[in-house]
Amino acid sequence: MPRTPLRSQGPRLRRRTAAALLASAVSLCLVAAGAPAVPLGVGDRLFPYLGNPGYDVAAYDLAFRYPGANTEPLQAVTTIDAWTTADLDRVNLDFAHGTVHSVQVDGRPAAFADAGEDLVITPEEPVSRGNWMRITVWHTSDPASPKGREGGWVRTADGLAMANQADAAHLVFPCNDHPSDKALFTIRVTAPDDHTAVANGLPTDVDRSGGTTTWTYRTRHPMATELAQVSIGRSTVLHRTGPRGLPVRDVVPTEHRAALEPWLQKTPDQIAWMESKVGAYPFETYGLLVADATTGFELETQTLALFERGLFTGSSYPKWYVESIMVHELAHQWFGDSVSPRAWSDLWLNEGHATWYEALYAEEKAGKSLEARMKAAYGASDRWRASGGPPAAPKAPKPGQKIGIFRPNVYDGAALVLYALRQEIGRPAFERLERFWVDRHRDGTATTGDFVRLASEVAGRDLGGFLQAWLYGEKTPPMPGHAGWKAARGGKDTAAMKRGALVRGAGVSG
Template identity: 50%
Template structure:
């Protein structure tokens, strides 16, 4: 029997709020140095050193009249060094007060940071609790945002660098943490979040629901949504609880798509092992702002977000993409990239299994191919041009992070490995990698090391050439495959919308 404790953010009284609203301006004395973390190679402005986040307790109240959110975020973190001050990633948040271990702290918002100056330095090894009270407008005009504005609420799409526009955090994939979310909304709306529902209460025309994650979540993978929803419960393989959250007006129309999940789970579990989380489900958004939805699906943990209308199409149109997003539960959510340079581990694997699922069923892909070998031969011919235009598979930058090189380029590297070591060894590599880094982070180098250990030989030179080389290596067992020489002039590279697949 599992006993769930409802951990709530600290309630901050009015008197404390007044004392805590200590904001220093650009002209105020400078705060002590706040340590920055090892820079992410793709998003170097994000991430903070000096502490390791253990959990986030979020308390969000949706104000339907203003369509704004009043929030308290409590960040529990262990200090890795003495911290006279520290920083959280935050952008577009109207911060009202900050407490550190219950005591008011001075703070300043600047760039994409919230710098906090506690009354006394946090000791090395200490567990600090940082409470931030703020208001945020999901409709604010930001250059980038983690909010998806829907017809009567919102959803979250924090990948890759938008979570800190929703809540103050250490917004890097390497600092995964536990989450609890309390979401309050008018009674006619439903609030949902990643994890399992642990409590519901109503008062004054408002309903509060509490969700707790069993497993750690990277900041960019958190889902919280409010809307006019119908929650559909079913069972997957082995009794796994499945929870789909669908706009009530389209609940009946989405039933055929929702019925596919259980079979897709069984198919993937045969290849990757047991599903890694406590539940899974789909969340097709109902947005009034199509421009805010620049992806087809996004693998927010335990509750995958989909663009409006996508799941209303026939199975042959959506099945492989559904498997792509479901594969992310293993590659991306359970095993999260160490840095954004390792994105191919997510997208290459998701496309690989999505394509296998498609071809087993005889569905032509978007290019008309019906076998993985035919698709890979075509992709191989483009290899040098893609490397010229978009860099090696495992060396992206912010501008080309979601180019096809991370998707089909990643599939090509996996296909080359499978050709080199054979099906049995390749399948053992996949399962060992997932087992070894379950609920953690892994880098490209970690994948290479795992592959070498499982294969019993050094695959470093082979995989390094495929993942970091400037030229496309020979494809094992296919000496007749040729690469088209790259054009000298860089061509416009076809980008894949974030969270989408090239299936």
């Protein structure tokens, strides 16, 4: 019998350790005073200039002032509290789409310059390793899409929402835009009185003054920047209760409230279903943000998942399929949000698990065979690997198409890896593994290597070789228990699978 895994030490310690290692690895690259400003990164294989070394963000305080029209820039103030992991003459933040008015470091004015997609800040005095620092940036946040870029603010029929995955949060606010550096968020939005603003977490204050309202929200759990969400519009906020008294709130266009209600009322039972599989919901609230916009994707923003209105009010897809997509985004709250990828190459851990529970829900609730879906995925897997890379080593995106990492190989291709693992170790061990995974890494980050080690621990034997072939092989290995399954050499994917990838991510994820 494998031992029950112990909870790891806190996410803050894990993140500080990772940040310290990264800072050490790139210490020679840190900019010396007087040298030209240069963009930095944490060395992500897919996004080499994403994130920044030398510090670990503990908290963001974001303040936006919405002018009443989604065509005009918002005035914004971003405050970052961070712990330094290296001596810093300069501090790099990711920020690429706004005008910076001024910057302070620990309350004192600081010089700043642009370098690539970085905002490079030079404080009056260097900041030494092992100290807290507070950076405040006064800037604009522009809802107009930058040329050649995807993500950031999404214009809706009556306002704005956010879609920051994979690397677009820094189109909205200055940040350390990499999922390895999670932090707490406080988000304040000031908007005209006829608008409603909602953000991640729970509301802490509503202040009305002079024809405007300031809404304040705060997260109780750390969050990756790519999961930040702000909705501003003529919206209605609906409240209901989930399992164990969980507050469930949905944000919908007021005029479509009645049409959306039959879908929204399914959420509490879907949460209960997910809890029966992997344990307690990991956050303080959940709900759907239904945007009156055409995006081509749904997105698992933490505690407030983003959906297109047309998914629910259109007639293109059967009821069971729409419900399974709702579960896909819900599953991400455990897989991807609570347990975030240490690097973007670990994306399969997010999307493979969300696709797995999407498919399992469709089987249990609508009689849609999981085995049949996995057999079809097996037939397409070699093509997916050739086109997009193996599940745990996706090919880099093309220039200007950063969301191109969200290919079928990290959706059904990665769910196929989980199916193979369940076939190899048996259903009881696999189900224990899933629960242990989200418990051990709750509120933290994890890698593919972490998953392989835990799977081996639960199974009571080394699964490194087995999972190496499934996760990194150019060809799909034989499926345990299904010797007759064959991977097709040519042809095209089915329309259903193409739509599956589109709805679950369209490149952005979901």
